[in-house]
Amino acid sequence: MSGPIRxxxxxxxxxxTRRVFRRRSRLGERLIETFVFANGFIAIVVLxxxxxxxxxxxxxxxxxxxxxxxxxxxxxxxxSEPPTFGIMPFxxxxxxxxxxxxxxxxxxxxxxxxxxAEVAPTHVRESIKPxxxxxxxxxxxxxxxxxxxxxxxxxxxxxxxxxxxxxxxxGIMLSLMSLPVIVSVSEDALNAVPQSFRExxxxxxxxxxxxxxxxxxxGAISGIAAAIMLGVGRAIGETMTVLMxxxxxxxxxxxxxxxxxxxxxxxxxxxxxxxxxxxxxQALFAIGxxxxxxxxxxxxxxxxxxxxxxxxxxRT
Numbered sequence: 001m002s003g004p005i006r007x008x009x010x011x012x013x014x015x016x017t018r019r020v021f022r023r024r025s026r027l028g029e030r031l032i033e034t035f036v037f038a039n040g041f042i043a044i045v046v047l048x049x050x051x052x053x054x055x056x057x058x059x060x061x062x063x064x065x066x067x068x069x070x071x072x073x074x075x076x077x078x079x080s081e082p083p084t085f086g087i088m089p090f091x092x093x094x095x096x097x098x099x100x101x102x103x104x105x106x107x108x109x110x111x112x113x114x115x116x117a118e119v120a121p122t123h124v125r126e127s128i129k130p131x132x133x134x135x136x137x138x139x140x141x142x143x144x145x146x147x148x149x150x151x152x153x154x155x156x157x158x159x160x161x162x163x164x165x166x167x168x169x170x171g172i173m174l175s176l177m178s179l180p181v182i183v184s185v186s187e188d189a190l191n192a193v194p195q196s197f198r199e200x201x202x203x204x205x206x207x208x209x210x211x212x213x214x215x216x217x218x219g220a221i222s223g224i225a226a227a228i229m230l231g232v233g234r235a236i237g238e239t240m241t242v243l244m245x246x247x248x249x250x251x252x253x254x255x256x257x258x259x260x261x262x263x264x265x266x267x268x269x270x271x272x273x274x275x276x277x278x279x280x281x282q283a284l285f286a287i288g289x290x291x292x293x294x295x296x297x298x299x300x301x302x303x304x305x306x307x308x309x310x311x312x313x314x315r316t
Contacts, residue, residue: 054292058285061085070286074252078270078280085283087290089252093167093260094294096253097242100171101178101235106228108175109182110217113224116183117190118212136180144244147173152245159257163247168256170246174238178231185230189223190216229302233295239264263287 062070065085073086112132116125147169155172156164193216201211217224247259248269261269267284274281 061282061286090263094262096167101174104175105178113186140240144241147245165247185227189220193219
């Protein structure tokens with residue numbers, strides 16, 4: 001005869017189910033943690049690999065030109081004997097076009113994001129958002145053609161210049177490329193501000209615009225700072241547009257209406273004529289190191305701004 005049949009109580013079955021669920025949850029958490037860690041580790045390895053490649057190929061350029069002359073020299077003669085490499089014209093040009101694009105893109109981008117997130121009706125928001133997304137996906141060479149054909153003649157006639165291919169034209173076009181990134185990220189940050197913040201502001205008698213300026217934008221400052229950082233990084237690293245509309249002059253630009261050649265354009269225009277492993281090839285990699293340091297500097301500034309803002313909110 002078979003033994004007695006054991007009956008499992010509902011309490012025991014429920015406890016066993018909870019244990020199985022907790023075990024599966026811990027396994028899922030470990031998998032997610034491993035995946036996140038692996039992605040972060042790969043990103044760090046790739047970043048260090050890029051830095052190592054830049055240093056290996058770029059630092060030997062200082063053997064041909066002393067560091068002081070390389071950073072502050074105004075002559076770029078890669079085929080002379082001995083070759084002379086001075087990146088000051090490229091560096092100043094990069095600062096000019098980045099400053100112009102930033103000054104244009106930040107107020108327009110943050111203002112547009114505030115309008116879309118806080119003021120615009122739903123149908124207006126749904127109509128403008130796709131246009132912004134399409135602008136973000138525009139190829140840089142297409143924007144370069146637009147600047148070359150439409151904006152350049154207008155800048156030339158407006159300022160009575162010999163040519164409209166100058167830093168101002170390049171900066172305006174770069175601002176158009178940075179604008180969609182700033183608008184999209186800033187709008188998401190503004191939408192993430194709790195609605196209770198707005199209601200508390202209205203309860204204290206603030207108007208809509210006072211609430212936007214003093215509550216919503218400060219509450220979303222971390223996301224807005226990230227958007228600005230992305231926009232500035234896009235402006236610093238853009239190549240094709242500035243190569244087409246900046247003018248390509250090798251002199252140090254004294255004003256935004258002068259033709260100029262930013263560092264990215266110098267790399268793009270010179271790498272095709274450089275002998276692999278030669279002096280010019282190494283000098284162009286050295287310019288890449290400068291671009292890397294500039295991007296890192298922008299990230300550090302953004303991080304300091306975020307930390308200061310966090311301390312400010314912690315005190316309040």
